[in-house]
Amino acid sequence: MTPADQSFLWEMLYQSLYVPQGNAPFERDVVKHPDIAKYVKEWGREDDSGFVAIDENNRPLGAVWLRLLKDEERGFGYVDNRTPELGIAVLPEYRGKGIGAGLLSRLIEAAADSYESISLSVAAENPALRLYQRLGFKEVGRCAGSITMRRKLEPR
Numbered sequence: 001m002t003p004a005d006q007s008f009l010w011e012m013l014y015q016s017l018y019v020p021q022g023n024a025p026f027e028r029d030v031v032k033h034p035d036i037a038k039y040v041k042e043w044g045r046e047d048d049s050g051f052v053a054i055d056e057n058n059r060p061l062g063a064v065w066l067r068l069l070k071d072e073e074r075g076f077g078y079v080d081n082r083t084p085e086l087g088i089a090v091l092p093e094y095r096g097k098g099i100g101a102g103l104l105s106r107l108i109e110a111a112a113d114s115y116e117s118i119s120l121s122v123a124a125e126n127p128a129l130r131l132y133q134r135l136g137f138k139e140v141g142r143c144a145g146s147i148t149m150r151r152k153l154e155p156r
């Protein structure tokens, strides 16, 4: 992922917001809310990293990204100042085909060069929870219906 992926990343941020079955989708401008925008705003900071999944025509289908959100900037999945928070989404029509697992595995491998662990926040009823558990994320806390999970990384 590069700063050139910024506009797709905003779309992914929107797509990453969990909508329980039967609920109306969020308004598009929900991603401008400071608590949400901070995961993507001015993408390209020194510590920012991520991957975009593309099809054979270079069309982006999904993304996974990490951002270190420290102190007063801390996000929903905050663990400590050394642990970046993860965002992930796949375009709706491509979900359930292994793309998310592929993105996440690749990121876990690459992030081990820079961090001891990564974290995320997931709604307790989001099916994505199973994917995270499969890939080694462990629950480290709960807050208002969301679970904070951490994945320890082994140096390569």
Ligand SMILES: CC(C)(COP(=O)(O)OP(=O)(O)OC[C@H]1O[C@@H](n2cnc3c(N)ncnc32)[C@H](O)[C@@H]1OP(=O)(O)O)[C@@H](O)C(=O)NCCC(=O)NCCS
Pocket: 015, 016, 017, 018, 088, 089, 090, 091, 094, 095, 096, 097, 098, 099, 100, 101, 102, 120, 121, 122, 123, 126, 127, 128, 129, 130, 131, 132
């Ligand atoms: C979560 C997500 C990135 C996974 O990517 P994916 O390509 O669909 O995942 P894969 O095909 O590799 O793996 C399937 C797993 O993804 C999860 N998943 C599948 N469809 C999903 C959906 N519509 N919504 C949420 N998670 C889903 C499940 O955990 C599933 O595992 P299971 O088969 O054991 O239930 C993707 O489904 C998505 O964008 N979901 C909506 C946004 C979201 O919930 N983001 C995470 C916020 S914490």
